[in-house]
Amino acid sequence: MLEDTMTIRQMCDEFDVTPRTLRFYEAKELLFPVREGQKRLYSKRDRARLKLIMRGKRFGFSLEEIRQLLDLYYMDDTQETQLRETYLLAQKHLADMEAQRSELVEAIEELKTQMDWGAARLAKLDQPQKLTG
Amino acid sequence: MLEDTMTIRQMCDEFDVTPRTLRFYEAKELLFPVREGQKRLYSKRDRARLKLIMRGKRFGFSLEEIRQLLDLYYMDDTQETQLRETYLLAQKHLADMEAQRSELVEAIEELKTQMDWGAARLAKLDQPQKLTG
DNA sequence: ATCAATATTGACGCGAACGTAAACGTAACG
DNA sequence: CGTTACGTTTACGTTCGCGTCAATATTGAT
Structure with a gap:
C-alpha cells in the first residue's frame, strides 16, 4: 500500500x-x-x-490500436525510431479523432432537427384543440 | 433504373x-x-x-440501437406511443453523443499536448549542435 | 486450525458483425 | 449453346472483447 x-x-x-x-x-x-x-x-x-x-x-x-498509442504517452524510454513511428501514428489518430469530432457535431445538429420535428408532432397530438380554428 | x-x-x-x-x-x-x-x-x-x-x-x-433510432428519421407513419418512446430514446442518444463530443474535444487537446512533447524531443534529436554551447 | 473471502490460472462459451465457401439461378453475349 | 458475370440462399467460420465456470492457492479473521 x-x-x-x-x-x-x-x-x-x-x-x-x-x-x-x-x-x-x-x-x-x-x-x-x-x-x-x-x-x-x-x-x-x-x-x-x-x-x-x-x-x-x-x-x-480497437485494443490493439490503443496498445500502440499508449506508447506515445510513455515514450520516455523509447528509441528514436520508435518515437518517430509513434509520432506518425499519433498524427493519424489525431486526424481521425478530429474528423470524428466534425461528423459528431454534424450528426448532433441533424438529430436535433429531427427531434424538433418529432416534438412538433407530439405537441399537435397533445393539443388538438385548434383543429378547426 | x-x-x-x-x-x-x-x-x-x-x-x-x-x-x-x-x-x-x-x-x-x-x-x-x-x-x-x-x-x-x-x-x-x-x-x-x-x-x-x-x-x-x-x-x-450497435446495429440494434441504430435500428431503433432509424425509426426517428422515418416516423411519418409511426404510432403515437412508438413516437414517444422513440423520442425518449433519441434524447438519450443525443445526450450520449454530446458527452462523447466533450470527451473527444478533451482527448484531442491532451493528445496534442503529448504530441508537442514528442515533437520537442524529436527536434532535440535532430539538432544536437548546441550540446555544449 | 478452520472457514470464508479473495486471488490465480486455464479453458470453454458467447454475442456482435460480418467473412467465406458451396451450390444454385438467370441473363446477356458471342 | 456454352460460358462469363452477377445475383441468390444456406451455412459454417472468424475475430474481438470479454463472461463464466472450475480447480487451485493464499490470505485474513475467528
Missing part, C-alpha cells in the same frame, strides 16, 4: 471493470501490474494507462 | 461495403430493398438509412 499501488479489486471498483477485463488487458500487453507473490499490484502508471484505454474504447479504437 | 433504385453492387461501390453486409443489415431489419424477381433493389430511402447506419457505427452504436 505504501508504494501507491492498488489491488485488482480496487482497480475494478475505481474504473468499473471486472477482474477478467484487467487480466485480459494484461494478456494483450496493455497493462503491466507487478506481482506481490501471486497477486497483481497496479501502479499509478497502470491507472493512467487504463484511463486512456477506456477513452480509446469509447472513441471506437 | 427509372425508379431511382440501385443494385446491390452500386450500393457496395457507393458506400464501400460488401454484399454480405447489406444482406446482413436486411436480415437485421435495418434495410428493406424491394425485389425485382430475386434481385434486391435499394431505394433512395434505403440509401438514407444506410448513411445513418454508417454514421451510427462510427459513433459506437
Whole structure:
C-alpha cells in the first residue's frame, strides 16, 4: 500500500471493470501490474494507462490500436525510431479523432432537427384543440 | 433504373461495403430493398438509412440501437406511443453523443499536448549542435 | 486450525458483425 | 449453346472483447 499501488479489486471498483477485463488487458500487453507473490499490484502508471484505454474504447479504437498509442504517452524510454513511428501514428489518430469530432457535431445538429420535428408532432397530438380554428 | 433504385453492387461501390453486409443489415431489419424477381433493389430511402447506419457505427452504436433510432428519421407513419418512446430514446442518444463530443474535444487537446512533447524531443534529436554551447 | 473471502490460472462459451465457401439461378453475349 | 458475370440462399467460420465456470492457492479473521 505504501508504494501507491492498488489491488485488482480496487482497480475494478475505481474504473468499473471486472477482474477478467484487467487480466485480459494484461494478456494483450496493455497493462503491466507487478506481482506481490501471486497477486497483481497496479501502479499509478497502470491507472493512467487504463484511463486512456477506456477513452480509446469509447472513441471506437480497437485494443490493439490503443496498445500502440499508449506508447506515445510513455515514450520516455523509447528509441528514436520508435518515437518517430509513434509520432506518425499519433498524427493519424489525431486526424481521425478530429474528423470524428466534425461528423459528431454534424450528426448532433441533424438529430436535433429531427427531434424538433418529432416534438412538433407530439405537441399537435397533445393539443388538438385548434383543429378547426 | 427509372425508379431511382440501385443494385446491390452500386450500393457496395457507393458506400464501400460488401454484399454480405447489406444482406446482413436486411436480415437485421435495418434495410428493406424491394425485389425485382430475386434481385434486391435499394431505394433512395434505403440509401438514407444506410448513411445513418454508417454514421451510427462510427459513433459506437450497435446495429440494434441504430435500428431503433432509424425509426426517428422515418416516423411519418409511426404510432403515437412508438413516437414517444422513440423520442425518449433519441434524447438519450443525443445526450450520449454530446458527452462523447466533450470527451473527444478533451482527448484531442491532451493528445496534442503529448504530441508537442514528442515533437520537442524529436527536434532535440535532430539538432544536437548546441550540446555544449 | 478452520472457514470464508479473495486471488490465480486455464479453458470453454458467447454475442456482435460480418467473412467465406458451396451450390444454385438467370441473363446477356458471342 | 456454352460460358462469363452477377445475383441468390444456406451455412459454417472468424475475430474481438470479454463472461463464466472450475480447480487451485493464499490470505485474513475467528
